[in-house]
Amino acid sequence: MNKSAVITTIALTVFVAGVGIYLIGYNDGSTGREPVIAVPAAAQVTSPTGTVDDRDVYYPGTEALAPDEMRVVACGTGMPQPRLKQAGSCYLIELGNGDKFIFDMGKGSTERLAALGIPTDQLNKVFISHLHFDHAGDFPSFWLARGVNAARQPLFLWGPGGGQNRDWGIRGWAEKIKQAWAWDVATRESSGDPRSTQLTVTEIDWKKVNNLFYDENGVKIYSIPTIHVDQSVGFILEWSGLKLAYSGDTAPNKWFLEHAAGADLAIHEMMLPPDMWLEKYSMSHQAAVMSGTQGHTTPRAFGKIMEITKPRMAVASHMQNDFDTAPILEQEIRTHYQGPLSLATDFMVWNVTKDKLTTRMAVANPESYPPPAQVPAEPPAAGENSYQWDPFSFTGLEPRTSAVTNEVVQEFNDKHGADIKPVLSNMPFKE
Ligand SMILES: [Zn+2]
Ligand SMILES: [Zn+2]
Numbered sequence: 001m002n003k004s005a006v007i008t009t010i011a012l013t014v015f016v017a018g019v020g021i022y023l024i025g026y027n028d029g030s031t032g033r034e035p036v037i038a039v040p041a042a043a044q045v046t047s048p049t050g051t052v053d054d055r056d057v058y059y060p061g062t063e064a065l066a067p068d069e070m071r072v073v074a075c076g077t078g079m080p081q082p083r084l085k086q087a088g089s090c091y092l093i094e095l096g097n098g099d100k101f102i103f104d105m106g107k108g109s110t111e112r113l114a115a116l117g118i119p120t121d122q123l124n125k126v127f128i129s130h131l132h133f134d135h136a137g138d139f140p141s142f143w144l145a146r147g148v149n150a151a152r153q154p155l156f157l158w159g160p161g162g163g164q165n166r167d168w169g170i171r172g173w174a175e176k177i178k179q180a181w182a183w184d185v186a187t188r189e190s191s192g193d194p195r196s197t198q199l200t201v202t203e204i205d206w207k208k209v210n211n212l213f214y215d216e217n218g219v220k221i222y223s224i225p226t227i228h229v230d231q232s233v234g235f236i237l238e239w240s241g242l243k244l245a246y247s248g249d250t251a252p253n254k255w256f257l258e259h260a261a262g263a264d265l266a267i268h269e270m271m272l273p274p275d276m277w278l279e280k281y282s283m284s285h286q287a288a289v290m291s292g293t294q295g296h297t298t299p300r301a302f303g304k305i306m307e308i309t310k311p312r313m314a315v316a317s318h319m320q321n322d323f324d325t326a327p328i329l330e331q332e333i334r335t336h337y338q339g340p341l342s343l344a345t346d347f348m349v350w351n352v353t354k355d356k357l358t359t360r361m362a363v364a365n366p367e368s369y370p371p372p373a374q375v376p377a378e379p380p381a382a383g384e385n386s387y388q389w390d391p392f393s394f395t396g397l398e399p400r401t402s403a404v405t406n407e408v409v410q411e412f413n414d415k416h417g418a419d420i421k422p423v424l425s426n427m428p429f430k431e
Helices: 003-028 109-114 139-148 170-180 182-191 254-259 274-281 285-293 299-309 326-333 391-396 399-416
Strands: 070-076 090-095 100-103 125-127 155-161 199-205 211-216 219-225 233-239 242-246 265-269 313-317 341-343 348-352 357-361
Touching (some): 070 109, 070 242, 090 109, 109 139, 139 155, 139 170, 139 182, 155 170, 170 182, 170 199, 199 211, 233 254, 254 299, 265 299, 274 285, 299 313, 299 326, 326 341
Parallel strands (some): 100 125, 155 199, 265 313, 313 341
Antiparallel strands (some): 070 348, 090 100, 211 219, 219 233, 348 357
16 A cells, blocks of 8 residues: 555544444434434453453443433333233333432333343332323332342332322322232242331322422422323423423323423323324224324324434323334324434333433343342331131141251251241141
8 A cells, every 4th residue: 555545544544433433422312412322332342262341232230320410210111001012101210329210110120120131129218200101010029029028117108189089199199009918928928028018108289380309418309280181290300400290191291392391301291193093003083093192192192202302312191002002103203203212112221411311221130139138127016916827727727748848947947957846847746
């Protein structure tokens, strides 16, 4: 290569690299407030036997949060219709000050939260937007699973009240859950810390606009009403100069337009267009239009909302996000909105600081075990464990199999220097 060819090659390389750096900067948001997608770091692979620094995915538990950073993990992005791929609505919000919040807990979300490997006691603040089961259905499972998943501290729950029937508010709902699961709690008392089922419920007046109902540790959470049958709310969280807006279920509403404007992350519900309800769910024309457009937000209206509110990242959630639906959804959204967009699916994760916003997928652990408890165990107080077995059960004990159980307990005691009594299997046998 002669000298001018070398210079031309260098110049071209510099130009291409410059364009690449500009595009990368645009894509990961490092050039300003217009972020889209994290950039793969494949260029860092230098050794066939080494490791890759950045796989462009999020492995839960491997990344510390910076003091000014917010991480949001989608633990449910779906609908009432059951499907393996998407649980009912659920978003985990983790802040650099150590606080963690769960917005909605739709059916199927408990497993996804558990798959992140976060100590259960750190997941102790749950906010429910409304009491449809695709937003609240997993709350009983989450609450009951705490004791068997190393939780030793109480749980706090917020949700709407003030509707037409006092019993339908979150406080009445939670009381009925406690009643419905009283047998489970009583019979499980000895295997879980008694504090794990303690529940404090705070009701939010659903009609209040920009209603500051949580203000602790520098975190402010406001509720806004939604248009989705009464007693439904959306949430706006502000912390350290960052703003997250969560619409809940709603038709396009003026409260979101006003109070979610300029959010860093704007998570808004969105339904399939009515045609797709006909095609996918064999609905009548009437049902397709009602499901797709009323009390909910169409993709085109979602685009309009984001065009008006101009978030740093618009997140569409609460829709079937598949290979064939996604292109149609995006086309409809783009009728009005050309800015940064995520079509949410379960385990999508956003990291947000003032300077940078990235979107990745989390790689969750399907075989997770709970991390160890955060505080020492507290045994039930004397007399607190009041559940008494019906003696009938013990008439079913059988000497040959009970002997095997007792042998296992003895081996455990010998190995660990313990003296645990096999209280059931060493019962005297009844003929
Ligand atoms: Zn709903
Ligand atoms: Zn819903």
